[in-house]
Amino acid sequence: MQDLLTALLAKAPAELAALTTRADFEAAKARYVGPNGELTALMKQMGAVPKEQRPAMGKLINEAKAQLQAQLDATLARIGDAEIAAQLGPAVDPSLPSPDAGPGTWHPLTLVREEMCRILRKAGFTVVEGPEVETEYYCFDALNTPADHPARDAHDTFYFPERARFAGVTKKDPEEKYLLRTHTSSVQIRSMLKGPPPLRVVSPGRVYRRDTSDATHSANFHQIECLYVDKHVTVRDLKALLDYIFASLLGQDTKTRFRPHYFSYTEPSFEVDLSAKHLPKVNKAWIEIGGCGIVDPGVFEAVGYDPEVWTGYAFGMGLERLAMLLYGIDDIRYFYQNDVRFLKQFA
Secondary structure: OHHHHHHHHHHHHHHHHOOOOHHHHHHHHHHHHOOOOHHHHHHHHHHHOOHHHHHHHHHHHHHHHHHHHHHHHHHHHHHHHHHHHHHHOOOOOOOOOOOOOOOOOOOHHHHHHHHHHHHHHHOOOEEOOOOOEEEHHHHOHHHOOOOOOHHHOOOOOOEOOOOOOOOOOOOOOOOOOEEEOOOOHHHHHHHHHOOOOOEEEEEEEEEEOOOOOOOOOOOEEEEEEEEEEEOOOOHHHHHHHHHHHHHHHHOOOOEEEEEEEEEOOEEEEEEEEEEOOOOOOOOOOOEEEEEEEEEOHHHHHHHOOOOOOOEEEEEEEEHHHHHHHHHOOOOHHHHHOOOHHHHHHHO
């Protein structure tokens, strides 16, 4: 049996090296380690080996099996690399001039983000950004979101392993976890902790939530959120600013309305609906566009603001939803496919 094992291992490398397709590989694999394979047949002969020789022979068979499996794995990897190389084609020379005449163009999400920031700067807001990797304190605790809130469940939020460490993102509590931020409201907390009010900030950026990808949902998307803190801030101020933003962005025929809702960090809270029938591909009287409300006193207490003195409002919305309305795009996945034909339409 030892001679048969030696012969099997001797012929395998040359035969495997000659394989070029997955079909050939699967056939060879079956001949060696399949139910009727050569190695399998040798293993079935162990019953005929004298009892005193079985330990040594079993060791030889295991070593041969491991060696043969390593050769099979290497062969499959080689075939896979060759398939990828064939799909990619010849290497691209980055020093060659671009076949596309003229400069590139902004991505539609960038266009909408910059336009929103321009509108809000005119209203006195300052653009601020923060890290995409956050801690539970900035993303949940300081935003009045209790530990048992559904948004903090692992089914909704991307958490990092406990051993993960990130330079520049420090924990308030050693027991809290790192996560990918689920909203840019965490930037509002960081902004309030930097100094006293009054405060007007707008925080655009990428956010992450566990979600199924389809025409209107993505696990990775972009938000823009605003926070205004001052004395005697009311819902009337919030409604006036939203009317101004959407009339500036989507046209004077755009109307907004509030519907009561619940958010842990605002009270009262509202869903914001748009009426924009003048835009392409809008076939509903009202479309939900975001959430807003008056900042909950608990949030002010978390950052050291006196809720008896200061009031404020906050609102947020998805940039993808705005871009889809503005440009008549009906599938959110177009934004992430890097299709030049799609992107060139925004030149």
